[in-house]
Amino acid sequence: MASGSSSVCRPHVLMLPFPETGHINPLMDLAKYLSSCHGFLITFVNTLYNHKRILRANVGHLPSDHGLDIRMVGIPDGLSEVENRDNDVADFVKVIENVGAVLDELIRNIASECPHPVTCIISDVTAVKTIDVAQKFGIPRVAFWPPNASTHSLICHARHAASVGEFAAEDFLEKDEVVSFPGLPPMRGRHLPWAVGTKQEAQSIFKSVCRNVEALRHSEWVLCNSVYELEPTIQSLLPSGYSKVCPIGPILHADLLQKRITRENQTTTGLWTEQNECLDWLDHQSPCTVLYVSMGSIVLFVKQQLLELALGLEASGVRILWVLRADTCSPDCFPDGYIERNAKKMKIVQWCPQVSVLSHKAVGGFLTHCGWNSTLEAMAMGIPMLAWPHLADQFLNSSLIVDEWGVGIHLGEGFVRGETVEAKVKELMSQESPVRGKALQLKQVITRASIEGGSSFTNLVKFVEWLKMNCE
Numbered sequence: 001m002a003s004g005s006s007s008v009c010r011p012h013v014l015m016l017p018f019p020e021t022g023h024i025n026p027l028m029d030l031a032k033y034l035s036s037c038h039g040f041l042i043t044f045v046n047t048l049y050n051h052k053r054i055l056r057a058n059v060g061h062l063p064s065d066h067g068l069d070i071r072m073v074g075i076p077d078g079l080s081e082v083e084n085r086d087n088d089v090a091d092f093v094k095v096i097e098n099v100g101a102v103l104d105e106l107i108r109n110i111a112s113e114c115p116h117p118v119t120c121i122i123s124d125v126t127a128v129k130t131i132d133v134a135q136k137f138g139i140p141r142v143a144f145w146p147p148n149a150s151t152h153s154l155i156c157h158a159r160h161a162a163s164v165g166e167f168a169a170e171d172f173l174e175k176d177e178v179v180s181f182p183g184l185p186p187m188r189g190r191h192l193p194w195a196v197g198t199k200q201e202a203q204s205i206f207k208s209v210c211r212n213v214e215a216l217r218h219s220e221w222v223l224c225n226s227v228y229e230l231e232p233t234i235q236s237l238l239p240s241g242y243s244k245v246c247p248i249g250p251i252l253h254a255d256l257l258q259k260r261i262t263r264e265n266q267t268t269t270g271l272w273t274e275q276n277e278c279l280d281w282l283d284h285q286s287p288c289t290v291l292y293v294s295m296g297s298i299v300l301f302v303k304q305q306l307l308e309l310a311l312g313l314e315a316s317g318v319r320i321l322w323v324l325r326a327d328t329c330s331p332d333c334f335p336d337g338y339i340e341r342n343a344k345k346m347k348i349v350q351w352c353p354q355v356s357v358l359s360h361k362a363v364g365g366f367l368t369h370c371g372w373n374s375t376l377e378a379m380a381m382g383i384p385m386l387a388w389p390h391l392a393d394q395f396l397n398s399s400l401i402v403d404e405w406g407v408g409i410h411l412g413e414g415f416v417r418g419e420t421v422e423a424k425v426k427e428l429m430s431q432e433s434p435v436r437g438k439a440l441q442l443k444q445v446i447t448r449a450s451i452e453g454g455s456s457f458t459n460l461v462k463f464v465e466w467l468k469m470n471c472e
């Protein structure tokens with residue numbers, strides 16, 4: 001390892017997320033926890049494109065503005081000027097390969113400029129190139145697995161089945177055929193996480209997720225943003241030879257519980273500016289009366305679907321806080337007068353502080369696309385969900401939410417009519433809904449896992465001890 005000039009070694013963790021919101025957020029939560037609770041130095045690496053967006057979107061609210069030793073760094077992503085950097089999974093994959101491969105220059109620069117050399121790399125599971133870089137510098141690499149352990153298990157089983165000729169990823173696309181693996185809900189072929197695009201594209205995504213799982217054997221730890229009690233048997237049912245993941249979630253809890261984040265001292269590092277005024281609007285609503293609606297950072301709607309959703313939400317009569325990203329909606333999407341006649345009952349923003357929203361007492365339900373972060377954040381706050389999955393791991397998450405954990409109801413799949421939205425919103429928001437009690441029970445389970453003596457807390461403590469040992 002390159003040596004610094006200081007005689008006292010301070011843990012210095014270099015973090016590299018996949019260049020997408022759902023991957024950046026939980027890794028940043030871990031960065032904040034390690035920095036605020038343990039005094040570690042963090043270098044947080046984004047693509048230059050995302051880095052500039054983050055700086056622009058969060059003026060005055062970055063971790064460094066609040067005294068945390070988290071240095072945000074941007075490095076080139078290797079794409080040409082004109083290539084799409086916002087919504088194309090194939091490009092995201094290309095980018096993470098490129099960025100992982102050029103990390104060594106950054107590590108060399110840090111060694112020459114900073115008294116504390118990098119002592120560990122925590123990189124997204126997709127950043128397999130960082131394994132070579134870590135080996136070159138003699139630094140341990142820890143893999144960060146942002147989805148749940150069930151998704152890891154699903155890929156391991158499918159990979160194993162493919163290796164013995166029992167499963168061909170591309171054959172399942174668009175099929176109703178049901179695939180079953182131990183410990184996992186049965187899934188239709190078209191709902192498998194890699195069933196995206198054409199057969200060829202699905203095959204290539206499947207190959208790349210299998211490669212990522214295979215590469216986990218070169219990582220000292222595989223940190224997973226989940227909770228053991230949510231998926232207790234999933235690891236023990238893996239085919240032999242597959243590495244185990246270590247659940248430390250919900251990572252945001254580690255920070256929230258230990259540092260008492262408030263509206264004033266909250267730091268943000270998202271790609272969009274949070275419109276905090278929606279919290280003031282929530283302050284004026286009665287407890288448990290507001291449905292929060294958000295489809296995360298990637299899902300896009302066709303205009304007709306957006307219209308049906310808008311009409312269904314209005315017809316439900318429920319108060320709504322709705323995140324409509326600028327890229328999902330143009331001003332002519334809604335019928336004439338829609339915004340005006342719903343001005344009192346509905347608050348529409350382009351991006352919000354979601355964790356604060358979900359923990360607000362006025363919020364009583366969440367219409368979600370079932371991204372894993374949103375799912376875990378809602379469960380951590382005891383909020384029942386209306387599940388409307390669109391792609392990737394969202395279908396598996398939705399089965400877990402509804403069928404396994406009983407903390408939500410299905411809205412539907414694909415195109416959904418306004419009448420369905422209306423009926424399901426009313427069902428979810430009714431105070432008698434059984435999923436409401438279940439959501440509160442699960443909140444207790446998750447909270448217990450995150451506090452001293454709990455499973456996630458204990459795993460995090462062990463991990464921190466190991467990080468410190470690497471420094472001795």
Ligand code: UDP
Nearest residue numbers: 022025296297323351352354371372373374
């Ligand atoms: N999020 C947010 N504000 C919003 C919408 C989403 O802060 O208005 C955050 C949310 O808290 C979560 C992430 O964006 O941490 C979305 O990740 P998820 O895995 O749920 O979905 P993805 O965006 O990856 O589809």
